[in-house]
Every structure is written in structure tokens, then in C-alpha cells.
Amino acid sequence: MAGHDCPFEKRFPSELERDDPYFMWQAYNLAIDAWRRDEVPVGAVIAKDGTVIAAAHNQTIALKDPTAHAELLAVTQAAQALGDWRLTGATLYVTKEPCPMCSGAAVMARLSRVVFAMADPKMGCCGGAVALHTVDTFNHHPDVTGGVLEGECRQLMQAFFQLKRGGEAGAREAAWN
Numbered sequence: 001m002a003g004h005d006c007p008f009e010k011r012f013p014s015e016l017e018r019d020d021p022y023f024m025w026q027a028y029n030l031a032i033d034a035w036r037r038d039e040v041p042v043g044a045v046i047a048k049d050g051t052v053i054a055a056a057h058n059q060t061i062a063l064k065d066p067t068a069h070a071e072l073l074a075v076t077q078a079a080q081a082l083g084d085w086r087l088t089g090a091t092l093y094v095t096k097e098p099c100p101m102c103s104g105a106a107v108m109a110r111l112s113r114v115v116f117a118m119a120d121p122k123m124g125c126c127g128g129a130v131a132l133h134t135v136d137t138f139n140h141h142p143d144v145t146g147g148v149l150e151g152e153c154r155q156l157m158q159a160f161f162q163l164k165r166g167g168e169a170g171a172r173e174a175a176w177n
């Protein structure tokens with residue numbers, strides 16, 4: 001199945017209310033872009049003061065880089081946009097709970113908040129498998145909110161793996177990253 005055959009449409013919410021779903025829809029749209037490029041459909045945006053300062057999707061296949069997750073690419077963009085490695089006051093929105101690497105990056109980048117859609121009980125490190133943001137000895141603890149547009153993002157991910165990896169079994173066996 002070709003990557004451009006993504007059966008999901010992008011969604012464009014009203015810009016009047018810049019709440020968590022508003023930013024998550026943008027992450028969702030980036031996940032669709034990832035699908036269209038045959039990448040695992042994960043999208044991320046980073047917002048500060050109501051404005052998106054970074055937007056990325058998973059590119060591990062295109063870049064042949066296991067660190068090219070949407071969140072890490074967005075963190076790098078955001079730091080460049082702000083001219084500061086500290087992303088204090090910024091919020092990361094991502095369609096799937098961040099993995100160990102990306103949860104670690106959220107701590108190291110001093111992100112104020114992490115908002116994700118679907119939880120990942122196998123690899124998620126914002127409360128799914130473990131909760132890196134609550135480790136006492138760490139010097140930074142982002143606030144974490146899960147479940148924003150969870151159903152929509154889960155449907156996208158499950159459909160992708162179902163098509164890519166062959167039916168229900170593929171969807172169940174899916175390793176998100």
C-alpha cells in the first residue's frame with residue numbers, strides 16, 4: 001500500500017480558542033503528513049504563548065535516524081526559534097505518549113508541559129510504562145496531560161499498522177516506534 005493512500009483527512013479547528021485540542025489537531029495533521037510519507041504517523045507541535053514555534057512528524061525512515069522522532073525534531077526547532085536550549089514556558093503536543101528518549105528530552109529541554117493523545121503502556125515514559133516526569137531526583141518535572149483527542153489519534157495509528165502489517169494482528173502487535 002502506497003504511503004499517499006492515507007484514508008484520513010486533515011482537520012482545521014477554529015483559531016478562536018487556542019486550547020489543547022486546537023494544538024493537538026495540528027499534531028494530528030502532521031501525523032497524516034507522516035503517513036503520506038510512509039512513516040509511522042506521529043506528529044508533534046510545540047506552542048508558546050498561544051503560538052506554534054515548532055512542528056514536525058516522525059522521520060526515522062526518511063532520515064535513517066532512530067532519533068528522528070517528531071518530538072525530538074520539534075524540540076530542536078523550538079530551541080532554534082527561541083534562541084535558547086531552555087524551552088521554559090513551552091508546551092509539547094504529540095499524538096502518542098513520548099518514548100523514553102523523547103520523554104527524557106522533555107525533561108532536559110525544561111518543557112513546562114507535555115500533552116499527548118494516546119497512552120503507550122509499552123514504551124511511554126510519561127506515565128504509561130514509567131513516569132520520567134515524576135522522578136524525584138530530576139531537576140525538572142514537566143506537567144503531563146494525556147488523552148487529548150485520544151480516540152482520533154488512536155484510530156489513525158491503529159489503521160496505519162493494520163494496513164502496513166497485515167490485519168488485526170498487525171494492529172495488535174504494533175510497536176509504535
Ligand SMILES: [Zn+2]
Pocket residue numbers: 069071098099100101102103177
Ligand atoms: Zn520518541
